[in-house]
Amino acid sequence: MATMRVNELAKDDFFWQIEYKHDRCTLCGRCVAACPFKAIEARVERRRKVVSDDITPNPKVIFQTVPVIKQVVNEYNFCRGCGICEKVCPNDAIRPVRNPDHRFQAKYRSVTGDPFKRGGRNNLVTSARTLDKIKIGRISQMTDPSLDAQRHTFDLLAPFGRVLPPQEIPFEIKDGKLVEREHTPPVRWIYPIIIGDMSIGALSWRMWEALAIATAYLNEEAGIPIRMCTGEGGVPVRLLKSRYLKYMILQIASGHFGWNRIINAMPEMVEDPAGILIKIGQGAKPGDGGLLQAKKVAKHIQEIRGVPKADLLSPPNHQGLYSIEESVQKMFLSFNAAFKFRVPVAIKVAASATSVSVYNNLLRDPYNIVGGFFLDGIDGGTGAAHEISLDHTGHPIVSKLRDCYLAAVHQGKQGQIPLWAAGGMGKGWNLAADAFKMICLGANGIFTGKLMLQLAGCVGNDNGKCNACNTGLCPVGICTQNPILVKRLDIDKVAENIVNYFLSVDHELKKLMAPIGNSSLPVGRSDALIATDKAVADRLKIQYAC
Amino acid sequence: MCRIGAIKSKNYLHPSKALYLMRSQQKGHDNSGFAMVMQDLGGVFENYKDLPILSLACTDRGMKIADDILHEAGFVRMMQWTPEVHPRDWLKIEPMPNYIFEVVQYPKSYKYASKDEKEELLVDMRLKIRQALEENHEGYVYSFWPDVITLKEIGDPTDIGEYFGLWEENDELKAKIITAQCRQNTNYDIVRYAAHPFFLQGYTALANGENTFYEKNKNFQEKLYKGYIGFESDSQCFLYTLHYIHKILKWPLIYYKHVITPLPFEDIEKREDREVLKKIRASLAHLEINGPNTIIGVLPDGTLFTCCDSKKLRPVVVGYTDDTVIITSEVTGINELLPERNWEKDIYPHEREMVVINNNLEVERWQQ
Numbered sequence: 028m029a030t031m032r033v034n035e036l037a038k039d040d041f042f043w044q045i046e047y048k049h050d051r052c053t054l055c056g057r058c059v060a061a062c063p064f065k066a067i068e069a070r071v072e073r074r075r076k077v078v079s080d081d082i083t084p085n086p087k088v089i090f091q092t093v094p095v096i097k098q099v100v101n102e103y104n105f106c107r108g109c110g111i112c113e114k115v116c117p118n119d120a121i122r123p124v125r126n127p128d129h130r131f132q133a134k135y136r137s138v139t140g141d142p143f144k145r146g147g148r149n150n151l152v153t154s155a156r157t158l159d160k161i162k163i164g165r166i167s168q169m170t171d172p173s174l175d176a177q178r179h180t181f182d183l184l185a186p187f188g189r190v191l192p193p194q195e196i197p198f199e200i201k202d203g204k205l206v207e208r209e210h211t212p213p214v215r216w217i218y219p220i221i222i223g224d225m226s227i228g229a230l231s232w233r234m235w236e237a238l239a240i241a242t243a244y245l246n247e248e249a250g251i252p253i254r255m256c257t258g259e260g261g262v263p264v265r266l267l268k269s270r271y272l273k274y275m276i277l278q279i280a281s282g283h284f285g286w287n288r289i290i291n292a293m294p295e296m297v298e299d300p301a302g303i304l305i306k307i308g309q310g311a312k313p314g315d316g317g318l319l320q321a322k323k324v325a326k327h328i329q330e331i332r333g334v335p336k337a338d339l340l341s342p343p344n345h346q347g348l349y350s351i352e353e354s355v356q357k358m359f360l361s362f363n364a365a366f367k368f369r370v371p372v373a374i375k376v377a378a379s380a381t382s383v384s385v386y387n388n389l390l391r392d393p394y395n396i397v398g399g400f401f402l403d404g405i406d407g408g409t410g411a412a413h414e415i416s417l418d419h420t421g422h423p424i425v426s427k428l429r430d431c432y433l434a435a436v437h438q439g440k441q442g443q444i445p446l447w448a449a450g451g452m453g454k455g456w457n458l459a460a461d462a463f464k465m466i467c468l469g470a471n472g473i474f475t476g477k478l479m480l481q482l483a484g485c486v487g488n489d490n491g492k493c494n495a496c497n498t499g500l501c502p503v504g505i506c507t508q509n510p511i512l513v514k515r516l517d518i519d520k521v522a523e524n525i526v527n528y529f530l531s532v533d534h535e536l537k538k539l540m541a542p543i544g545n546s547s548l549p550v551g552r553s554d555a556l557i558a559t560d561k562a563v564a565d566r567l568k569i570q571y572a573c
Numbered sequence: 574m575c576r577i578g579a580i581k582s583k584n585y586l587h588p589s590k591a592l593y594l595m596r597s598q599q600k601g602h603d604n605s606g607f608a609m610v611m612q613d614l615g616g617v618f619e620n621y622k623d624l625p626i627l628s629l630a631c632t633d634r635g636m637k638i639a640d641d642i643l644h645e646a647g648f649v650r651m652m653q654w655t656p657e658v659h660p661r662d663w664l665k666i667e668p669m670p671n672y673i674f675e676v677v678q679y680p681k682s683y684k685y686a687s688k689d690e691k692e693e694l695l696v697d698m699r700l701k702i703r704q705a706l707e708e709n710h711e712g713y714v715y716s717f718w719p720d721v722i723t724l725k726e727i728g729d730p731t732d733i734g735e736y737f738g739l740w741e742e743n744d745e746l747k748a749k750i751i752t753a754q755c756r757q758n759t760n761y762d763i764v765r766y767a768a769h770p771f772f773l774q775g776y777t778a779l780a781n782g783e784n785t786f787y788e789k790n791k792n793f794q795e796k797l798y799k800g801y802i803g804f805e806s807d808s809q810c811f812l813y814t815l816h817y818i819h820k821i822l823k824w825p826l827i828y829y830k831h832v833i834t835p836l837p838f839e840d841i842e843k844r845e846d847r848e849v850l851k852k853i854r855a856s857l858a859h860l861e862i863n864g865p866n867t868i869i870g871v872l873p874d875g876t877l878f879t880c881c882d883s884k885k886l887r888p889v890v891v892g893y894t895d896d897t898v899i900i901t902s903e904v905t906g907i908n909e910l911l912p913e914r915n916w917e918k919d920i921y922p923h924e925r926e927m928v929v930i931n932n933n934l935e936v937e938r939w940q941q
Contacts, residue, residue, distance in 0.1 A: 190856055198824070198849070198852075203825050204825070204827075441793060442859055550859075551788065554787070
């Protein structure tokens with residue numbers, strides 16, 4: 028009887044198993060060349076073969092050494108199921124197959140002594156999303172006619188910046204007209220969907236550039252004043268000095284990566300940035316800092332961020348800030364002052380049971396300098412994280428956004444610090460519907476990240492497919508700095524896809540606003556929504572319909 | 574649909590004018606009610622211009638409750654007038670037992686009080702009486718303000734006129750400004766408070782249409798001023814916004830239009846006052862209205878105006894002679910009352926316009 032070591036890793040332990048059809052394979056080698064994880068390799072096998080050389084059948088058994096493609100079995104080169112091998116195979120000879128009986132996370136941890144890390148979103152949620160249980164139910168055609176999405180004009184803009192209550196705006200009346208007596212906080216009117224913060228470094232420079240190109244195109248050619256948040260990690264100096272900076276929201280997170288360069292470039296900026304976003308936390312791994320592993324810290328990333336080639340961890344908190352009062356006084360004030368109070372400064376926090384307290388606190392801020400409250404929910408996530416954080420920490424965004432809005436309503440301060448929310452927006456591929464529903468629930472706008480990557484060709488999904496953003500081996504060149512992999516990404520095509528997607532979103536938003544008879548954003552119009560789930564209806568205080 | 578109308582004249586008019594104005598538009602409303610506010614009063618109220626008048630529809634007990642509250646606060650009754658009613662079996666009307674218009678003197682302690690203090694007192698008293706009457710459904714208080722009376726009733730407007738004897742002109746009840754509406758609101762229950770015109774501290778507003786931003790408006794207005802209550806109708810929001818902009822913020826009337834129907838951003842950007850307009854748009858986003866609307870408003874000084882939603886989806890027309898101006902939903906109403914006017918001067922306001930009539934009956938057209 029053969030000896031067997033039960034604790035050794037076997038193909039059966041993996042999430043994904045390679046299904047290989049020997050008889051279809053021409054041994055062209057494309058799959059092996061394309062797999063960035065080195066999860067397959069060319070090997071030889073000893074095969075038994077029955078042959079007959081005579082005119083009449085005369086079978087003989089021979090043994091032959093044949094070349095084959097085999098799955099690698101170790102903890103470091105496991106198949107992520109990205110399916111690139113299948114995409115490049117000319118003969119349908121190879122593909123990854125999901126293994127429902129895997130036990131890889133246990134094996135991985137028990138061998139490496141290290142938490143399992145990956146990118147992507149939560150891999151546990153399989154039920155329908157809350158937003159999908161909500162419909163836009165107020166459609167009136169007799170008393171309040173629907174508008175015509177093609178003919179009527181719509182104002183699809185949302186404020187970004189601190190909005191003063193009317194009695195605090197320093198107006199005086201001159202010749203029967205209101206005039207401003209002194210400076211007020213800057214408010215920018217922008218598209219209600221922001222391309223969310225994904226850093227240069229987490230993304231390949233080509234992907235980041237594609238986003239920036241799409242943003243500029245949408246603004247300058249398509250008339251959609253969308254903004255892009257840079258994420259933590261700095262901005263290429265060429266962009267800082269360009270006129271396109273006005274479309275970029277500069278992010279500062281707890282690692283302050285890249286800010287040295289931004290500050291140095293300030294004297295040469297010809298445009299103010301669209302805003303500053305102070306990232307306190309993010310939704311997909313709340314309470315964790317950012318994680319950029321050394322293998323992704325390429326030379327140009329080292330330069331932009333001003334760091335050596337090492338793992339880059341943004342701490343989970345801003346070192347030196349241990350209270351919201353400090354945040355307001357130090358961070359908001361200093362960033363407002365840095366740009367001479369011309370640029371809105373907003374904050375991003377992870378949705379949490381305490382979000383409402385934070386929001387209330389900011390609403391009461393006596394300095395009027397918090398220009399937006401970005402709330403990020405559990406379903407967000409583009410970068411690398413510990414799996415345990417992705418799957419098991421965080422807070423759904425919908426109810427928390429609603430809580431914050433209603434807290435503002437309770438104080439009569441709705442709209443004063445614009446609410447922006449994200450976390451799984453566009454997860455069902457319909458960003459416009461998600462945006463519209465969130466706006467009706469009280470958001471001024473939303474931000475979206477991962478969907479942009481998926482538009483660019485990300486092959487990952489929420490069922491554990493690929494999710495290798497952390498490895499620096501992104502098979503489609505989106506989340507890697509490896510020059511060979513990055514070249515797989517066609518910048519122009521990605522930018523085009525994103526632009527096209529937003530053109531359709533813009534059209535779809537109008538298609539949703541028209542039937543409820545609104546020509547401007549229906550912020551807080553929860554009466555337009557119905558929930559097909561009683562619990563959702565009760566929790567969000569919207570109508571239940573069945 | 575509601576049908577709304579306002580008459581402003583240099584001469585005192587009898588409310589039968591308002592009834593005729595409305596009746597000619599009968600096909601546009603459903604005969605479920607009639608309501609009116611009369612301002613700048615003549616007839617029996619002419620000599621009490623500076624004294625507050627309580628307009629009340631109530632039970633006997635409700636009358637006592639209201640009197641007790643006023644008495645306790647130090648108000649002294651100067652005069653009380655009740656319309657003579659003509660109940661008939663066939664009248665389609667759901668009347669209250671009593672209709673009271675009571676003129677009172679301010680409490681002695683308010684002898685040297687400022688105008689603002691008196692105005693706040695009147696709101697406080699009205700809210701207090703309203704709350705007390707609501708407890709056992711004892712009645713409705715519509716207005717408590719100098720030189721203003723309000724009547725609201727559920728039923729067929731023709732029959733309501735019959736019941737109160739309003740079809741025949743007499744010298745008892747007269748006013749220079751009368752606003753009126755036929756039909757109750759459709760959005761919610763038919764209750765007396767839900768009928769236009771709505772009145773607060775000298776401001777009157779009526780609307781024909783649908784306020785699709787009702788929930789936004791309401792959620793915001795509830796925190797702005799104690800008098801912003803009720804919300805039985807989405808049209809009440811128009812009154813509260815008018816009051817807030819003009820009375821509380823003290824902004825010029827033109828900004829009412831900028832708040833409720835802000836210019837599109839691309840138009841704002843072309844204007845010199847763009848920064849001001851954007852500030853207003855951001856700050857008062859929750860007072861914007863959407864949906865089809867026509868609004869008629871009256872200011873405390875008697876200024877009358879009308880404006881429409883930003884798509885001009887509800888009708889309104891202004892017709893006038895030298896001594897009378899009428900704003901109403903359909904031109905047929907004006908034809909009925911002012912057949913000799915020059916109809917070529919009738920104004921059909923557009924979506925960016927306010928038509929404003931001052932106390933000299935000069936008609937101005939303000940472009941937003």
